[in-house]
Amino acid sequence: MIQTDILIIGAGPTGLFAVFEAGLLKLKCHLIDALPQPGGQLAELYPKKPIYDIPGFPEILAGDLVDNLMKQIEPFQPGFTLGERAETIDKLEDGTFIVTTDKGTKHHAKVIAIAGGLGSFEPRKPPISNLAYYEDKGVVYMVKDPEIYRDKKVVISGGGDSALDWTIYLADIAKSVTLVHRRNEFRGALDSVDKVQELKNAGKVELITPAEVVALAGDEKLEAVTIQRGSEIIERHCDYFIPLFGLAPKLGPIADWGLEIEKNAIKVDNTLDYQTNIPGIYAIGDINTYPGKLKLILCGFHEATLMCQSAYQRIFPNKRYVLKYTTVGGVQGFDGSKKEAPKAVVKMIE
Amino acid sequence: MNDIKITIIDREGKSHTVNAPTDMNMNVMELIRSYELAPEGSIGICGGMAMCASCQCYVISDHELPEMDQDEDLMLSEAFFVKDNSRLSCQLFITDAMDGLEVELAPEA
Ligand SMILES: Cc1cc2nc3c(=O)[nH]c(=O)nc-3n(C[C@H](O)[C@H](O)[C@H](O)COP(=O)(O)OP(=O)(O)OC[C@H]3O[C@@H](n4cnc5c(N)ncnc54)[C@H](O)[C@@H]3O)c2cc1C
Ligand code: FES
DSSP states (O other): OEEEEEEEEOOSHHHHHHHHHHHHTTOOEEEEESSSSSOHHHHHTOTTSEEOOBTTBSSEEHHHHHHHHHHHHGGGOOEEEESOOEEEEEEOTTSOEEEEETTOOEEEEEEEEEOOTTOEEEEOOOOOTTTGGGBTTTBOSSOOOGGGGTTOEEEEEOSSHHHHHHHHHHHTTSSEEEEEOSSSSOOSOHHHHHHHHHHHHTTSEEEEOSOEEEEEEOSSSOOEEEEEETTEEEEEEOSEEEEOOOEEEEOGGGGGSSOOEETTEEEOSOTTTOBOSSTTEEEOGGGEEOTTOOOOHHHHHHHHHHHHHHHHHHHOTTOOOOOOOHHHHOEEOTTSOEEOOOOOOOOOOO | OOEEEEEEEOTTSOEEEEEEESSSOOBHHHHHHHTTOSOTTSSOTTSSSSSSOTTEEEEOSOOOOOOOOHHHHHHHTTOSSOOTTEEEGGGOBOOGGGTTEEEEEOOOO
16 A cells, blocks of 8 residues: 555646645655646646746746656655546544545555646547447547557547547557548648558558547447448448547546535635645645635645645644745755755955 | 627526626636636636637527637537537637627537
């Protein structure tokens, strides 16, 4: 079981910065995120876009801000459980918590900070009536192990980068790849579009556009898809159907943890420390709501800072502490590293 | 006052006619959020960058609206429940010409 002081659910900017503030108080953090990479919305939705309202940065790319945060927290050696969704929270008699993910990974923590943003990122599913029935029976939303598609017949739908990238990748592995998209134009990177064109010309992938997968068939497992192009109906036998329409955040399991939910967010009783109605569980960043709440990165940073002070007091009720500036106290990493302001140079005038 | 009237039919089918400012550089998605006509987190996920389609609406009145740009067009090509009168409400910036506009929110996908 993974042991930590503060378990942070959500590795967006708020969760990442919480690691730094906790580290200054010598508290160790572990983060869980449903996405395979840290950064939350910044990494998933707009890594290449500029942000103009981070104090001290007239302009910074979202992806660069995530990289900087990762560098800033490195000395505090946070642990990560990525690509897994926090599913349940159990409070033990001693007031500590066990958090279990959808893959069964268990984490034991003294305090929980939910920094879940708009929720965990889940695949957007096309409205095909029996889609859910075939999940894990041929319908997959994320390609994890490409080898399972070897010598299989695959149908992919979507018009963005991931649809193009996987079409290209699986063209070499699968027995056949059919790409279905509602338009003739694709939104992905130009060289991917060119590559798919090449594969199509070489007869390595079949492109069906402008068309849509409208129905699925098969008894025990997926056996065929029905594709509609205008008034024409096309059937394709297949082992796998991979709809790739991007990810959207869904509140998900957070709604089942006994927390007060308002406007798809966790209500925090006070803005002193952003504790929820369950003592020891905090909610910080986009995921919380209180009068005057603003969903901004800089507000998440502030909330993370106050949360850590309160978490410290919860963990060490009898220890006194006063805030120390980083300029004065420096940053002492758990890895033995040390950053501190250079001492003043004293020189005599003769 | 630079207000016009816009009618929004929410996802439950209820119609709301609201005042919309034309001088705040606001779009229809933001208007919908400012009146809380769709639950937070179910609209405007990409903040209005034509990147998520959570703000898709059907234009019901016969207003002449600005043409779609390529981003909006391509995002709609990947959205669900798309009809001929679909638009991304975040790309509809409120102007005087929209007085009386009526839109219906598309189902949440
Ligand atoms: C296009 C766009 C532009 C923006 N521009 C700005 C801007 O200019 N300035 C600004 O201040 N803000 C901006 N924002 C808002 C900003 O991105 C958010 O305020 C910020 O991302 C919130 O950070 P967070 O860490 O609280 O949550 P998020 O970044 O949403 O991260 C939350 C993470 O938690 C994970 N998660 C949730 N539930 C679970 C679970 N049960 N298990 C595992 N993981 C879970 C999610 O997968 C996600 O990765 C913008 C947002 C968008 C979409
Ligand atoms: S808000 Fe995302 S497309 Fe309009």
